[in-house]
Amino acid sequence: MRGAVIHAPGDVRVEDLDDPSILKPTDAVIRTAVTCVCGSDLWPWRGLDAVERAGPIGHEYVGFVEEVGAEVTGLRPGQFVVGSFATSDNTCANCRAGWQSHCLDREFMSSCQAEYVRIPNAQGTLVATDGVPGEEFWPGLLAVSDVMGTGWYAADAAEVRPGSTAVVVGDGAVGLCAVIAAKERGAERIIAMSRHASRQRLAREFGATDVVTERGEAGVARIKELTGGIGADSVLECVGTAESMQQALRSTRPGGNVGFVGVPHGVAVDGQELFFSHVGLRGGPAPVRRYLPDLIDRVLTGRIDPGRVFDLSLPLERAADGYRAMDERRAVKALLRP
Amino acid sequence: MRGAVIHAPGDVRVEDLDDPSILKPTDAVIRTAVTCVCGSDLWPWRGLDAVERAGPIGHEYVGFVEEVGAEVTGLRPGQFVVGSFATSDNTCANCRAGWQSHCLDREFMSSCQAEYVRIPNAQGTLVATDGVPGEEFWPGLLAVSDVMGTGWYAADAAEVRPGSTAVVVGDGAVGLCAVIAAKERGAERIIAMSRHASRQRLAREFGATDVVTERGEAGVARIKELTGGIGADSVLECVGTAESMQQALRSTRPGGNVGFVGVPHGVAVDGQELFFSHVGLRGGPAPVRRYLPDLIDRVLTGRIDPGRVFDLSLPLERAADGYRAMDERRAVKALLRP
DSSP, X not given: OEEEEEEETTXXXXXXXXXXXXXXXXXXXXXXXXXXXXXXXXXXXXXXXXXXXXXXXXXXXXXXXXXXXXXOOSXXXXXXXXXXXXXXXXXXXHHHTTOGGGOTTOOBOOOOSBSEEEETTHHHHOEEOSSOOOGGGXXXXXXXXXXXXXXXXXXXXXXXXXXXXXXXXXXXXXXXHHHHHHHHTTOXXXXXXXXXXXXXXXXXXXXXXXXXXXXXXXHHHHHHHHTTTTOEEEEEEOSXXXXXXXXXXXXXXXXXXXXXXXXXXXXXXEHHHHHHHTOEEEEOSOOHHHHHHHHHHHHHTTSOOGGGGOOEEEEGGGHHXXXXXXXXXXXXXXXXXX | OEEEXXXXXXXXXXXXXXXXXOOSTTOEEEEEEEEEOOGGGHHHHTTSSOOOSOEEOOOOEEEEEEEEOTTOOSOOTTOEEEOOSBOOOSOSHHHHTTOGGGOTTOOXXXXXXXXXXXXXXXXXXXXXXXXXXXXXXXXXXXXXXXXXXXXXXXXXXXXXXXXXXXXXXXXXXXHHHHHHXXXXXXXXXXXXXXXXXXXHHHXXXXXXXEEEOOOHHHHHHHHHHHTTTTXXXXXXXXXXXXXXXXXXXXXXEEEEEEEEOSOOBSOEEEHHHHHHHTOEEEEOSOOHHHHHHHHHHHHHTTSOOGGGGOOEEEXXXXXXXXXXXXXXXXXXXXXXXX
């Protein structure tokens, strides 16, 4: 089969690879319908995460069940399935508590920009749709498997409630999906922090009521100005830098909440500042599996359309062009068609 | 009047001071019934917080209204009142949201180890009891004004729920009150971390089901052992050091919560560790005012008896002996009688 391999920063090639096969009786193999490039794939592309050796890459997928292991009783070949970047058995103590991205058997996916993918813990990880959805829904379902699930978790961790004010820090695909999540969870005022006209437009179409272009202390001041001097109820941090985290914490009202989903790079939170802020803080890799049935339903009923974050669609063979376009911020998110 | 003054680390003297008076129409002056020494008073006593110049000290009090300013319409002389270390107007946006310890008009109390005390924002800060409670209730009500209110907030911030497992880090007065709070909020298993026989005993009498004497990584390992390898639902951090915070974070299950109420000294939380832990974190000076009516009721109906944390009772004149006994861990908490 054909699949993407990262060799070094800036060097992703689509190559001939061995077809994946069932290694454990809990595995499945799927034929990829569509896959994509994630903002977090840009960390190694940019050399900010080390690339120790050449290896496959990608962790987002929807597809068709091709083959299942002996213990996978709930799935059958031909079904259309949506998964998550973190596999989960959905039976351990952490899964039962709703933290499937902390499953005791968790494996992070890392070979999904390919024609076929082996899915560990398939029974707990994959959710089959009712019949095969039309191709027009594939981008939305693909978003659900990662960026939309992550945006939803940001809103959940930040405890977005009906009638509240939410701020979204970051205008990448996750940030834009976080706007959708805040809207769906009933936030009345949604402030998107963005400097890019096309992303601002999409944020507004997704439900943002205000756009703030300032950053850092000026951004914090602007949020305070918009919230009666107090700060926002919920701030959804979708970047992962020290600057974005500080901006998020300082934009939140006393007693409010920050949900942080950008993988932190160089972030340390000062204990005394956090203490006197009264802000609640929760982050992590999103427990997407918890949200899948609900989010799949919202996409298939047309209630949300997170697939619109894909503003570039390429054949899998041109994966590197997708990385490049995202790195240069010419594209929000690149869809890859095997 | 007589009142305690801190001159330097280790040097607290009870001296003749001017009687306080009404400075603003929102003030009241109370005659102190009982006051006490707080664990946080030991920071300057030990020289860990700077003592820039000699000044009055103490922030815990219950007493009798002596005089009220023109705008204080809800209180009258002779009433017995309970307050908080943080004054609050109880009408601003933060107060209305339940964060009275972040009141826009907040003043932190700092002259309460004295015969009389001026209380700013009196109307919003003081809660009068129904009649004058018997002296046997004064220690309990005094505890409510700070350490019990703070222990309650730790349990609230750590989201202690019925049937859950709670760990309390710290066996000072706040930690012991946090055990009471966890019990009252329905925790089924309460693990107190303590090495002192008398405090262990009191913790068990307050509701602790287990005592862990190990600290640091060994303490974390022991908590994991007691919680099926997963960690506790809620951890109540009542110390404020880097070690105690790390111990708290690592003892919590994925998706669990840490409430931290020890004023952090030298604490920095690593963003990536917090991210991958999935732990929620909230701290701060407790919004005691929010809890006062409920906690006063629990004390006066005999449901809780947090006054038992006072294992030393001294005349105000001997305040320094109270500091010394607490510093040397001969006493959990010293009550002072004017």
